[in-house]
Amino acid sequence: GAVVSQHPSWVICKSGTSVKIECRSLDFQATTMFWYRQFPKQSLMLMATSNEGSKATYEQGVEKDKFLINHASLTLSTLTVTSAHPEDSSFYICSARDHLSGGKTQYFGPGTRLLVL
Amino acid sequence: GNSVTQMEGPVTLSEEAFLTINCTYTATGYPSLFWYVQYPGEGLQLLLKATKADDKGSNKGFEATYRKETTSFHLEKGSVQVSDSAVYFCALSEPAGNQFYFGTGTSLTVIP
Numbered sequence: 001g002a003v004v005s006q007h008p009s010w011v012i013c014k015s016g017t018s019v020k021i022e023c024r025s026l027d028f029q030a031t032t033m034f035w036y037r038q039f040p041k042q043s044l045m046l047m048a049t050s051n052e053g054s055k056a057t058y059e060q061g062v063e064k065d066k067f068l069i070n071h072a073s074l075t076l077s078t079l080t081v082t083s084a085h086p087e088d089s090s091f092y093i094c095s096a097r098d099h100l101s102g103g104k105t106q107y108f109g110p111g112t113r114l115l116v117l
Numbered sequence: 118g119n120s121v122t123q124m125e126g127p128v129t130l131s132e133e134a135f136l137t138i139n140c141t142y143t144a145t146g147y148p149s150l151f152w153y154v155q156y157p158g159e160g161l162q163l164l165l166k167a168t169k170a171d172d173k174g175s176n177k178g179f180e181a182t183y184r185k186e187t188t189s190f191h192l193e194k195g196s197v198q199v200s201d202s203a204v205y206f207c208a209l210s211e212p213a214g215n216q217f218y219f220g221t222g223t224s225l226t227v228i229p
Contacts, residue, residue, distance in 0.1 A: 006160070034217075043206065043221045044161075093160050095217075106210070106217055108153070108161040 002028050002098050006109035013084055014117055021079045021112045023094030029074040030096035034106065035067070038091040050077045084116045119144045123207050123220030130197055130227050138192040138223045140181075140207035148209040150174075150183050150190040155204045155222070164192075164205070197227045 003026040013019050023033055031052045036044040048069050049057045056069035066088075068080040077096075081088050091113050095106040124139040142150065149168040153161040165174030170185035179194045190207060207220040 041222075041224075043219045046216070049216070095161075105149075105151070105163060105166060107163065111160040113158075 002107040004109040012115045019081045025096045033077040033096045036093045121220040127224040133196045136194040151208040153206045
């Protein structure tokens with residue numbers, strides 16, 4: 001089946017630093033990737049849709065200058081949390097659509113847990 | 118608009134009990150429907166899916182049938198195991214497939 005990886009799986013950083021999270025589709029091409037945020041015991045909140053070769057589309061209330069998204073290739077999207085603060089601590093999950101199979105299913109990465117001190 | 122409503126948890130069952138997690142949806146078109154499972158500390162894994170009315174998705178003993186007349190996609194398993202303890206999310210994808218709408222998740226704990 002389709003596999004999506006995320007790196008790192010865990011990151012702890014100091015307040016004010018920037019953190020980059022990578023999302024890769026390992027065995028398929030993904031023209032569209034999605035970034036979600038999940039708070040403890042809650043559902044996923046879509047942050048933005050990342051399209052290969054173009055600007056990301058952000059959901060209402062998500063600061064695009066805070067959460068920088070780059071989708072440079074058909075297998076890689078990155079999310080950079082700039083000037084992170086403790087309130088940015090969360091579980092970040094990416095997903096990707098399998099472009100060639102019609103793209104109706106999203107495959108999720110294992111998530112990245114961010115803790116900002 | 119599109120939305121998904123899931124039964125609230127948490128749900129606690131004894132091993133080998135029958136499981137039902139209700140899911141209903143609202144959609145403007147003909148969505149695809151999904152169940153995802155999230156084990157502690159992990160991301161979401163696709164459990165099963167159905168792309169049109171009356172389709173039955175099944176995997177690992179779980180099954181769900183796409184019921185257009187009742188706009189439902191209830192998840193069932195005949196005999197749960199301790200290893201099934203996880204959070205289950207119902208989701209729909211609009212026909213274009215670009216955005217997913219998730220339910221709030223149902224936490225299942227199976228006790229020996």
